[in-house]
Amino acid sequence: MVSHPVPAPIVLLGGGKLAEAIIKGLLRSGNVRASDLRVTVRRPERGEELRSRHGVQVLTDNAQAVRGAAVVLLSVRQAQMAELMACIFPALEAGQVVVSLSADVRLAQLEAALPAGVSILRAIPPTPVGVGAGVTPITAGSRMTESARRVTDALFAALGRPLWVSEEELTVCTGVSGTGPAYVFRFVEALAQAAMAHGMGAAEAAALAEGTLIGAAKLLAEPGATTSGLIAQVATPGGITVAGLEALEAHGLSRAVGEAVTVAIQRAKERADASARSAQSGAEAHSAPK
């Protein structure tokens, strides 16, 4: 439920995969009009795709795009972040709200690179926000105002559920829910591969595996549903499912998932460290006597 009006205009800098999921989710929510969404691209053909699919405003000038924005979402990859922030710095005004969606640039680096009067936050929306179904972890920078908290909360409430966390927890969330949809889809592929290994055709195997995920997800979304209760509904004591579940554990399901999350968190930290070092050496080179 959206507790506050969704802010407008919303500006997305970098019209890639995540930005498009956010655009879809916001339009689907009915809380945002296409004319309230502004997105920037660097390739005209990508701009044309986004304009024709969603009717949003498309620009190539990031500095121009942020003017008058209620919220600015930074949705480029790490490699473009420093240049993007330098470009929008002079155009941002005190009181504006900037939310970085980058999984690998920390608040300290963002706050050093953007004007002091701007509220800065980080969020990691998962791709299911495109259907209004994701939990988006959000963390607040040291300069965030109460009004910035409200507008950011309202924005991500329109896309699913906002979850306020510390920056350290945000990194954990990145390795769990930011990456998580890919793990789940990989599980579906593995289920289909197993069906094929036992003689099912590819199309039927995919239909079975996909239907299993979608059906199970809908059951889990029912009020009061719990994973343990839903497992118990399937697993007849001493029956067939129990044997399958035991085989999953015996072959390392929990260990494999735990390892995937740990490795993803580690990678996010390493990439954030590398980004911070690169920003620091850039700043030193800039301030060195000529």
Ligand SMILES: NC(=O)C1=CN([C@@H]2O[C@H](COP(=O)(O)OP(=O)(O)OC[C@H]3O[C@@H](n4cnc5c(N)ncnc54)[C@H](OP(=O)(O)O)[C@@H]3O)[C@@H](O)[C@H]2O)C=CC1
């Ligand atoms: N994908 C996901 O599930 C998630 C991603 N994230 C974060 O979101 C960010 C974007 O990821 P994702 O959408 O997957 O990546 P994409 O590469 O799909 O999106 C980035 C987009 O930014 C565009 N771009 C690059 N530089 C500029 C510029 N100067 N001006 C305007 N547009 C520019 C790119 O253009 P071009 O098409 O020409 O390359 C590209 O379309 C990353 O920082 C990632 O960490 C966070 C949570 C989840």
Ligand SMILES: O=C(O)[C@@H]1CCC=N1
């Ligand atoms: O893979 C990535 O780096 C990004 C961050 C989380 C999901 N996608």
